[in-house]
Amino acid sequence: MGAGAGAEAGTGAGADGPEADAPGEQAPEGDGGGLPDPGDAWADVTPDAARRLLVAAIEAFAERGYHATTTRDIASRAGMSPAALYIHYRTKEELLFQISKVGHQRALALLESAAGAGAGDASPAERLGALVRAFVRWHAERHTTARVVQYELHALSEEHYAEVAGLRRATEQVVRQVIEDGVAAGDFDVADVPGAALAVLSLCIDVARWFNVGGRRTPEEVGDLYADLVLRMVRPERAG
Amino acid sequence: MGAGAGAEAGTGAGADGPEADAPGEQAPEGDGGGLPDPGDAWADVTPDAARRLLVAAIEAFAERGYHATTTRDIASRAGMSPAALYIHYRTKEELLFQISKVGHQRALALLESAAGAGAGDASPAERLGALVRAFVRWHAERHTTARVVQYELHALSEEHYAEVAGLRRATEQVVRQVIEDGVAAGDFDVADVPGAALAVLSLCIDVARWFNVGGRRTPEEVGDLYADLVLRMVRPERAG
DNA sequence: CTGTGGGCTAAGCGCTTGCTCAGTGGTGAG
DNA sequence: CTCACCACTGAGCAAGCGCTTAGCCCACAG
Numbered sequence: 001m002g003a004g005a006g007a008e009a010g011t012g013a014g015a016d017g018p019e020a021d022a023p024g025e026q027a028p029e030g031d032g033g034g035l036p037d038p039g040d041a042w043a044d045v046t047p048d049a050a051r052r053l054l055v056a057a058i059e060a061f062a063e064r065g066y067h068a069t070t071t072r073d074i075a076s077r078a079g080m081s082p083a084a085l086y087i088h089y090r091t092k093e094e095l096l097f098q099i100s101k102v103g104h105q106r107a108l109a110l111l112e113s114a115a116g117a118g119a120g121d122a123s124p125a126e127r128l129g130a131l132v133r134a135f136v137r138w139h140a141e142r143h144t145t146a147r148v149v150q151y152e153l154h155a156l157s158e159e160h161y162a163e164v165a166g167l168r169r170a171t172e173q174v175v176r177q178v179i180e181d182g183v184a185a186g187d188f189d190v191a192d193v194p195g196a197a198l199a200v201l202s203l204c205i206d207v208a209r210w211f212n213v214g215g216r217r218t219p220e221e222v223g224d225l226y227a228d229l230v231l232r233m234v235r236p237e238r239a240g
Numbered sequence: 241m242g243a244g245a246g247a248e249a250g251t252g253a254g255a256d257g258p259e260a261d262a263p264g265e266q267a268p269e270g271d272g273g274g275l276p277d278p279g280d281a282w283a284d285v286t287p288d289a290a291r292r293l294l295v296a297a298i299e300a301f302a303e304r305g306y307h308a309t310t311t312r313d314i315a316s317r318a319g320m321s322p323a324a325l326y327i328h329y330r331t332k333e334e335l336l337f338q339i340s341k342v343g344h345q346r347a348l349a350l351l352e353s354a355a356g357a358g359a360g361d362a363s364p365a366e367r368l369g370a371l372v373r374a375f376v377r378w379h380a381e382r383h384t385t386a387r388v389v390q391y392e393l394h395a396l397s398e399e400h401y402a403e404v405a406g407l408r409r410a411t412e413q414v415v416r417q418v419i420e421d422g423v424a425a426g427d428f429d430v431a432d433v434p435g436a437a438l439a440v441l442s443l444c445i446d447v448a449r450w451f452n453v454g455g456r457r458t459p460e461e462v463g464d465l466y467a468d469l470v471l472r473m474v475r476p477e478r479a480g
Numbered sequence: 481c482t483g484t485g486g487g488c489t490a491a492g493c494g495c496t497t498g499c500t501c502a503g504t505g506g507t508g509a510g
Numbered sequence: 511c512t513c514a515c516c517a518c519t520g521a522g523c524a525a526g527c528g529c530t531t532a533g534c535c536c537a538c539a540g
Contacts (some may be wrong), residue, residue, distance in 0.1 A: 225435045
């Protein structure tokens with residue numbers, strides 16, 4: 001549903017907005033509500049209690065980090081007793097894995113769809129622009145989920161990490177391919193394709209770190225800005 | 241006992257190296273050795289025991305995160321009993337604050353020196369290139385420290401965070417100023433200066449997340465690559 | 481009505497956490 | 511030598527952790 005208040009702020013690198021940051025309370029919650037992140041995005045998770053726990057975990061992990069979040073914290077955010085968590089998830093780590101796996105899958109699907117948009121007729125520049133716009137918007141709009149997805153990897157078990165790492169490699173491959181297509185078509189001038197792909201992904205991912213709903217840019221604005229910057233990075237110096 | 245083997249691994253967005261990720265061993269270690277990160281960089285911290293604890297904490301926080309690191313872990317890496325930590329630091333959080341504060345101060349000093357290099361005669365493009373090269377190299381070479389500096393902010397107390405946030409704002413201001421100078425001189429074509437500054441900083445900072453010593457690029461190579469990409473982002477489309 | 485099944489809770493187990501404190505051992509002044 | 515000094519240790523405390531268990535409640539089948 002989009003429309004949220006979006007924008008940014010962060011303090012990230014020094015951020016943008018006033019100095020709005022601090023662990024926030026946020027989530028107005030509720031059906032008609034505003035915040036677009038976890039609420040409706042996980043509507044397909046059933047049963048209801050499992051979804052509430054998942055959403056609560058996303059918010060807690062994003063705010064405090066996995067290790068600083070207790071199972072009691074998650075359960076109480078979901079309005080349940082601590083023991084209820086273990087009816088739906090075997091361990092706290094499995095909760096994180098679910099969030100991470102599904103989050104990565106959705107981000108990858110989004111990227112593939114944007115990169116392949118109008119497969120036959122879209123130019124590499126259009127495809128790269130669409131890809132960046134989509135990926136940035138995802139990291140901004142869903143920055144609560146994205147923070148868990150991008151910054152809590154180290155807390156996964158070895159096997160779970162390996163599974164997620166595969167999705168991450170696929171993600172990078174999509175970006176690399178679009179840039180390679182542009183180079184092959186003569187539309188891009190890029191000496192180091194893997195390096196450029198790395199930079200593009202890095203730029204998009206880092207949005208999750210600094211983006212703040214109270215800031216001055218909407219997810220759409222950041223997406224447009226970044227798509228422009230990325231296209232400048234890869235275009236030949238003298239446009240032709 | 242100097243350098244413990246430290247460090248970790250990337251996979252960031254898909255990282256760099258082959259697929260080298262997973263908690264890695266690497267660090268050549270030793271006094272004459274290779275790893276440049278914490279060892280000699282904190283040589284001015286005294287007494288000796290306080291420095292060993294600080295270096296141990298940097299490595300542990302970078303590998304596992306602040307909350308997943310125990311005081312016993314830090315102490316044993318430093319070759320001491322858990323109680324010894326409290327002779328030199330009041331709390332575990334104060335240890336983090338020392339690392340974060342000094343790390344931010346050094347990064348800022350580095351940036352200011354690079355941005356002001358040859359103050360009078362260097363062009364904005366040269367200054368921006370030098371700035372990016374220096375900042376990226378710092379995040380790559382000192383990526384263990386940089387990871388703590390950039391990704392453990394949330395674990396600071398409110399007052400300590402506020403102090404560090406001031407340093408971060410100053411950091412952003414340096415980048416913004418160089419870009420503004422370039423725009424004023426007609427050397428850069430940037431519609432949104434704060435937005436471009438944000439992107440530049442974001443790109444540099446994220447290096448700490450994905451950089452891996454076992455990867456295929458040296459800090460210098462990444463610095464050169466990124467300086468080139470950033471200059472393309474801000475240069476007028478038809479170079480003049 | 482009785483009986484069954486499963487989502488859920490109160491209580492709590494075993495363990496680890498950050499941190500403390502009485503005491504030890506080595507060093508340097510007198 | 512004695513003695514104060516202090517970095518440091520061994521032992522351990524209170525609190526909080528992830529997770530388990532026994533049993534409650536209530537919808538639903540018969």
